[in-house]
Amino acid sequence: MQREPEYLTRVPLAYFVTSGYGDTDFGGGLDPWHTGSFDLALAMGGIENFNIVLCSSVIPPEAYEIPIEVARPHFRHGAVMEVIMASVNGRAGETVTAGLGRVRVRDRRTGxxxxxxxxxxxxxxxxxxxxxxxxxxxxxxxxRRYAAAQVDLEYAEPAIASREVQNRHGTAIAALCWLTCSFPQLTEPQRQALRAAEKVDRWPPAPAKR
Structure with missing residues (x-):
């Protein structure tokens, strides 16, 4: 029987950066921002019709940034979008500021x-x-990851949303949004090496049958 292909962890590739702000009197319960000002901030940022999944903050070397206008024709209502997001809520009179910065690390010797x-x-x-x-x-x-003498750091202009809340509830967001990814296929030698490393003694022996 032919073996199904196996894949390594997926690698995010194309992304865009966006920001937004929402301000409204609408909202109730323990989190009055979520369905009101946060939703409005997503709409201003252009990502209100995605199911948002939060990621941590590592950008692969092969990843590349595109304008949201280029990404928009590929949007699908209800799709899952993984994001690195800053989000902050506030009440009337407070300043709410969300920012998203990026840095690229280059090997000083090779570039x-x-x-x-x-x-x-x-x-x-x-x-x-x-x-x-x-x-x-x-x-x-x-x-913390690379020696300062061995690398150069390239900073992108940060995306920042900052406003004073005018109504009862306000939210600012800034986000890096992943649009595409690749799925590296596991080679047969890689698969065999992983199988060979299986910890067979990790599990306790099955109890003897009576």
Missing amino acids: ACLGGFAAEYEGHGDAATAASTLRRELEGIAL
């Missing part, structure tokens, strides 16, 4: 891209505070 990272700002400071905080956090993330 090769080693990968990238995103960072999120969620707070009540102004846009300048968000931008400086993101820069500092991105540098920290990168230099």
Whole structure:
């Protein structure tokens, strides 16, 4: 019988960056923002009709950024979209600021891209505070993984949404949204190596039958 193909962990590729803000008197319950101002912020950002799944902040070296206008023809209502998202809620009179920054790490000797990272700002400071905080956090993330003398850091312009809430509830978001991904297929030698490493002694022996 022919074996079904096996795949390694999928790799995100094309992405776009967006931001938005929502402000409304609508909303109730323990989280009055979710179905009101947060939904409006998603709509301003152009991603209101996706099922959003949150990811952490690592960007593969082969990933690339495209404008949302280029991505939009490929949107499908109700599709699952994985995002790296900053989101912050506030009440009337408060400033809500969400920021999303990106950095690319290059090998100083070869110029090769080693990968990238995103960072999120969620707070009540102004846009300048968000931008400086993101820069500092991105540098920290990168230099915890790579020696400063061996890499160059390239920073993208951060996406920042910052507003003073006018109504009862306000939400700001900024997000990196993955549009495509690849599924590297497992080779036969890779599959055999993984099977050979199986921990057969991990499980206790089955109890003897009476």
